[in-house]
Amino acid sequence: MRKILFFISILFTACQATDTPSKTIPKAVFIILDGIPADVLEKVETPVLDEIAGIGGYTRAYVGGDVGTYNETPTISAPGYTDLLTATWANKHNVWDNYDQQPNYHYWNIFRTTEQHNPDLKTAIFSTWLDNRTILVGEGTAGDFKIDYAADGFEKDTIRFPHDDAAAYIHQIDELVTDEAARTIRESGPDLSWVYLEYTDDMGHAHGDSEEFYQAVRTADAQVGKIWEAIKERKTREEDWMIVITTDHGRDAESGKDHGGQSSRERTTWIVTNASPLNERFTAEEPAIVDITPSILHHLGISPPESVRNEMDGISFLGDVSLDQFKVELQGKTLKLSWHPFVSQGEARVLMATTNHYRTGGQDQYQEIVKIGLWSGQFETELTDEQWAAFEASGFMKILIEAPSNRANYWLLK
Numbered sequence: 001m002r003k004i005l006f007f008i009s010i011l012f013t014a015c016q017a018t019d020t021p022s023k024t025i026p027k028a029v030f031i032i033l034d035g036i037p038a039d040v041l042e043k044v045e046t047p048v049l050d051e052i053a054g055i056g057g058y059t060r061a062y063v064g065g066d067v068g069t070y071n072e073t074p075t076i077s078a079p080g081y082t083d084l085l086t087a088t089w090a091n092k093h094n095v096w097d098n099y100d101q102q103p104n105y106h107y108w109n110i111f112r113t114t115e116q117h118n119p120d121l122k123t124a125i126f127s128t129w130l131d132n133r134t135i136l137v138g139e140g141t142a143g144d145f146k147i148d149y150a151a152d153g154f155e156k157d158t159i160r161f162p163h164d165d166a167a168a169y170i171h172q173i174d175e176l177v178t179d180e181a182a183r184t185i186r187e188s189g190p191d192l193s194w195v196y197l198e199y200t201d202d203m204g205h206a207h208g209d210s211e212e213f214y215q216a217v218r219t220a221d222a223q224v225g226k227i228w229e230a231i232k233e234r235k236t237r238e239e240d241w242m243i244v245i246t247t248d249h250g251r252d253a254e255s256g257k258d259h260g261g262q263s264s265r266e267r268t269t270w271i272v273t274n275a276s277p278l279n280e281r282f283t284a285e286e287p288a289i290v291d292i293t294p295s296i297l298h299h300l301g302i303s304p305p306e307s308v309r310n311e312m313d314g315i316s317f318l319g320d321v322s323l324d325q326f327k328v329e330l331q332g333k334t335l336k337l338s339w340h341p342f343v344s345q346g347e348a349r350v351l352m353a354t355t356n357h358y359r360t361g362g363q364d365q366y367q368e369i370v371k372i373g374l375w376s377g378q379f380e381t382e383l384t385d386e387q388w389a390a391f392e393a394s395g396f397m398k399i400l401i402e403a404p405s406n407r408a409n410y411w412l413l414k
């Protein structure tokens with residue numbers, strides 16, 4: 001990955017800005033390449049990712065939620081994928097590890113939201129791990145939707161793919177998954193596709209920071225290349241393809257073999273996309289893995305139900321953005337709100353709920369507590385005796401900020 005391309009992409013975006021968009025069908029593909037720290041991606045030559053970033057952009061990003069807070073999330077694979085799928089952290093989606101996962105399906109994933117928006121939209125999952133479709137996305141469990149194209153579960157076929165200690169079979173499955181993704185995109189052009197490739201993580205665990213690991217990254221880049229070529233072939237049609245490539249966690253600084261903790265290298269990931277123009281959440285801030293689903297939904301022109309949007313922790317890096325970094329502290333009965341504004345004018349509504357029925361399938365009654373000017377970046381307000389008593393009784397409060405272009409939320413736990 002060469003960072004210089006980022007500047008080329010700004011120029012490219014500036015030149016494109018005057019073009020009138022033609023009427024096209026939006027399509028999206030997101031790819032997770034497992035366990036590649038940002039410093040490794042930036043060091044190893046990845047010509048395909050460079051080409052894609054040259055059209056849209058490259059940025060460092062983060063996983064793991066906010067360290068030391070209620071939404072801190074392990075830098076482990078399945079929690080990371082579910083962060084992406086639901087645009088929430090583990091305190092909501094409830095996937096804490098790679099085994100015995102108990103996703104809380106009340107927090108809708110991108111496939112459910114897409115199918116709910118329009119059941120005629122075609123969805124696809126191409127994956128070296130079956131659980132991604134059957135458990136994390138929860139086809140047949142998480143809601144009334146079906147994935148239209150699936151190529152996965154090959155790791156269960158030990159006749160065709162005998163399991164070897166060097167994990168060569170995982171590389172072979174990644175190749176098959178890639179070929180199926182490229183073929184299906186070329187032939188059928190699903191509206192929303194997820195491609196998951198695992199081999200990089202296996203080489204990281206086995207060899208740490210090493211030539212073997214770097215070679216696996218080059219191989220993954222070439223696999224993305226096959227899918228990117230299929231997308232380019234579709235572009236002769238009236239289709240507008242967004243591709244996003246990311247990873248689910250970094251690795252430890254000492255050996256590069258491990259992950260799961262909250263060190264800077266384990267938390268620091270990256271996002272590559274061809275989408276443009278990218279807003280300041282991408283170009284000036286460090287976006288999070290939870291931002292990918294809101295961005296793809298923006299591209300697809302899908303607005304989730306309000307109750308789903310109220311719970312999302314991610315912010316779209318496409319389209320307009322009002323604020324990010326929303327935080328709330330309670331000192332006595334004083335609520336101290338802070339945020340990073342992207343705009344110099346405009347108002348936001350601040351609402352509160354002292355229940356969390358959403359978590360168990362219900363709805364929460366929000367009450368507006370104040371309207372604030374966005375530009376200041378901070379505001380203090382006193383809870384009324386009634387609001388304070390409700391918080392004392394439930395031990396829980398969620399604060400929602402509704403700005404013109406995006407929302408954000410924060411939990412207070414007694």
Ligand SMILES: [Zn+2]
Binds near residue numbers: 034035076077201248
């Ligand atoms: Zn992983």
